[in-house]
Amino acid sequence: MKPALENQVAFITGGGSGLGAAAARRLAADGVLVAVNDLDLNAAEKVANEVGGIAYAFDVTDSQTFSSAVDDCVKKLGRLDIMVNNAGIAPQDTASKTDLMIENVTKRMAGEIDQMNPMNYLRDLTDENWDRMIKVHLYGAFYGCRAALTHMQPQRSGRIINISSVLGLYPAAGAPHYSVAKAGIITLTKAVAAEVAPLGINVNAICPGYIRTPLLTPFSETMMAGITMRIGKGRLGEPNELADMIRFLSGPESEYCTGDVFNVSGGYTG
Numbered sequence: 001m002k003p004a005l006e007n008q009v010a011f012i013t014g015g016g017s018g019l020g021a022a023a024a025r026r027l028a029a030d031g032v033l034v035a036v037n038d039l040d041l042n043a044a045e046k047v048a049n050e051v052g053g054i055a056y057a058f059d060v061t062d063s064q065t066f067s068s069a070v071d072d073c074v075k076k077l078g079r080l081d082i083m084v085n086n087a088g089i090a091p092q093d094t095a096s097k098t099d100l101m102i103e104n105v106t107k108r109m110a111g112e113i114d115q116m117n118p119m120n121y122l123r124d125l126t127d128e129n130w131d132r133m134i135k136v137h138l139y140g141a142f143y144g145c146r147a148a149l150t151h152m153q154p155q156r157s158g159r160i161i162n163i164s165s166v167l168g169l170y171p172a173a174g175a176p177h178y179s180v181a182k183a184g185i186i187t188l189t190k191a192v193a194a195e196v197a198p199l200g201i202n203v204n205a206i207c208p209g210y211i212r213t214p215l216l217t218p219f220s221e222t223m224m225a226g227i228t229m230r231i232g233k234g235r236l237g238e239p240n241e242l243a244d245m246i247r248f249l250s251g252p253e254s255e256y257c258t259g260d261v262f263n264v265s266g267g268y269t270g
């Protein structure tokens, strides 16, 4: 039998690791030719070689290089059907505040709210950290949507999948910049979807909950235990569980979905 998405072409940012790599494997298994971007050339090449695709090493915050790479991909592979804007970074330095957080939770449980110490997540955030977080996620998704539309509009078909987060829906105190960027991606998705729906292009966002990838490395064991307690399923998600949603949004099964937001969170409630 012919693979379901034979000869379609996908461009996946941040595809050298975690969710992006799982998406590359999942799409390739259904016949998609995959271009794998990452900051890390070795990681991108490793995944690209594994799935018979091509690799592009660049920073998604560099809009010109981003557009040129997508143009080059279309030149080499003939078209662009699926754009997955997935590259992302985690909020840094959350682990160092674990002890203070636990102290505060204990005080809160004892009704000693006035004894709680300031966490200073926002006050300790530097201009550079704020800028980088917004740039990688929100600007990266904008550049990716724009580069994809250059090729999808003349085709009058295409799927753009933007990776947001449950923190875009339920903002977290420890990650204001990440939450803002991910909420922005949801709004960007809806605005672009409304514009290009008549052109046969679907644009959707996925909000993953906590998925087992290297992105979670900065979280301490205690923080992960606290997070897992708020996941209905009582466990982290696996990258392939997210990749199945990317596959759904890439194929004909999701024809009527656009401007929509899909959680894959195991019942995380914030």
Ligand SMILES: NC(=O)c1ccc[n+]([C@@H]2O[C@H](COP(=O)([O-])OP(=O)(O)OC[C@H]3O[C@@H](n4cnc5c(N)ncnc54)[C@H](O)[C@@H]3O)[C@@H](O)[C@H]2O)c1
Pocket (backbone or CB within 6 Å): 013, 014, 015, 016, 017, 018, 019, 020, 037, 038, 039, 040, 043, 058, 059, 060, 061, 086, 087, 088, 089, 136, 163, 164, 165, 166, 207, 208, 209, 210, 211, 212, 213, 214, 215, 216
């Ligand atoms: N893992 C989770 O629990 C989780 C939850 C919600 C959302 N997400 C989102 O999913 C996406 C993928 O994350 P992941 O968990 O697979 O993480 P990951 O760290 O395994 O992979 C992210 C990849 O993106 C690449 N990258 C980072 N900045 C880049 C840039 N500027 N340009 C190009 N590539 C860049 C990294 O090199 C890395 O290979 C991110 O947008 C993340 O915010 C992840």
